[in-house]
Amino acid sequence: MLDDDANVTVRAEIRCSTCPVRHRAVCARADADELALLDSVKFYKTYQAGQTIALRGDPLEVLSSVVTGTATLSQSMEDGRTQIVGLLLPSDFIGRPGRDTVAHDVTAVTEVTLCCFRRKPFEDLLVNMPHVQVRLLEMTLDELDAARDWMLLLGRKTAREKIASFLLLIAQRTVSNTISNSDLACDDEVRISLPLSRETMATYLGLTIETVSRQFTALRKDGLITLDGTRTVIVPDVAALSAEVGDGD
Amino acid sequence: MLDDDANVTVRAEIRCSTCPVRHRAVCARADADELALLDSVKFYKTYQAGQTIALRGDPLEVLSSVVTGTATLSQSMEDGRTQIVGLLLPSDFIGRPGRDTVAHDVTAVTEVTLCCFRRKPFEDLLVNMPHVQVRLLEMTLDELDAARDWMLLLGRKTAREKIASFLLLIAQRTVSNTISNSDLACDDEVRISLPLSRETMATYLGLTIETVSRQFTALRKDGLITLDGTRTVIVPDVAALSAEVGDGD
């Protein structure tokens, strides 16, 4: 995992206390002692957009938290069909203590900075960091819920519902990363800047790139969204878009 | 959760030491002290096929392990479209410490016996049961992997591939529940008795009941399976069926 071709490794360039994901990542509820432990062993790595961070089956040597940028977890079939099975946004955790190989391909879709720990030392430290342990279980349970919600989308939703769900998901996550966990309910229009290309969205939603494009056009023609360039979506009426999702998300 | 209409509650009718899931459930690596703690607070409940075990949004009062039988986790949309997001077979855990409401609908598909714990006491005990805590994280990570594998199936696989994947999944889980975790690679034919109806399979696979039925027929005509009644499938050549899956599962 975390191959070193053409990416930068820096040891502890940021103090945890000023870290942008300090209060949401796996260290969220770490006390002073725990934080000092983490701080002493952590290091940063940066990957460029498009770079592979890890491949399924690789030895799992490094665990990490996303500090900035967006990465994907994906699963592929022999003939090339691929499904993104997880979006990794700032504060999300990569890798799992107790496993020795990587379970899914990890790819940077924008420039990504990771806060890294070597796996073995981290696992050893974990015993003495009950708050981190609890937080890790909590985050894993959240991911499980998210994965299961996505299963409903993949198995049962129409292309239009998938796009609407996706836009609202990104809107929600953007809002809760800027403002402090507020819900997205304001009547104002919302500007979303998409971290993903049409192709990546298609891979995430179980669609083709053409269908994604057509649904964007359709939503635009129906006045539910406005496009500013290709990567910025304006949602004039969040409630109206929510009505397209098909369930109470 | 765990409403009491028409189901049986029995306190500690089985000793943990003779429990069929003792070595695979959340208690798998519990030591003598931990097991004694669990034993003193556990109780059993039995649900009939078709009964609702819990509904999304219910207060989460009881956590449990499946001892015998099969249950499903499912997620529904307003208009009734439903996706099964998890199969619960013996040893699987239901509910999550740290949450106070049920996240998904839980339904018994056969008669189900659960080994139950009231949530609050269980959470308190958890602090003193490190082995249980670790096992719980491990099981949650396994579930997450399984959910993500299923996302590939739901998003990218054809109906035929879905059915083949499902049959092999059940075959694998049946084998590893009888023989001790051996892999299913024997050249002999394998008999699978399906715990699910066509309808439930469809809900699990993101298909309709008609498509499931048609694919069973197609696989039968191609000599990949034989049906004995409607609930028993004989796979004469596991490798041949595996070739229909599309990836190295």
Next chain:
DNA sequence: CGGCTGCTTGACCGTCATCAATAAATGTGG
């Protein structure tokens, strides 16, 4: 035996994938 439920089969149709051609955005070098 009739009625019920669950499964299979058939006919038809819609959604989305596929193939293909532009068009727009992005990048590169002169």
Next chain:
DNA sequence: CCACATTTATTGATGACGGTCAAGCAGCCG
């Protein structure tokens, strides 16, 4: 800064896979 090349996105034409609607069939139990 513009011409050109390359990637990314849009739009169109067509068809296949799986969904829908509907009828028949099989097993089960009173």
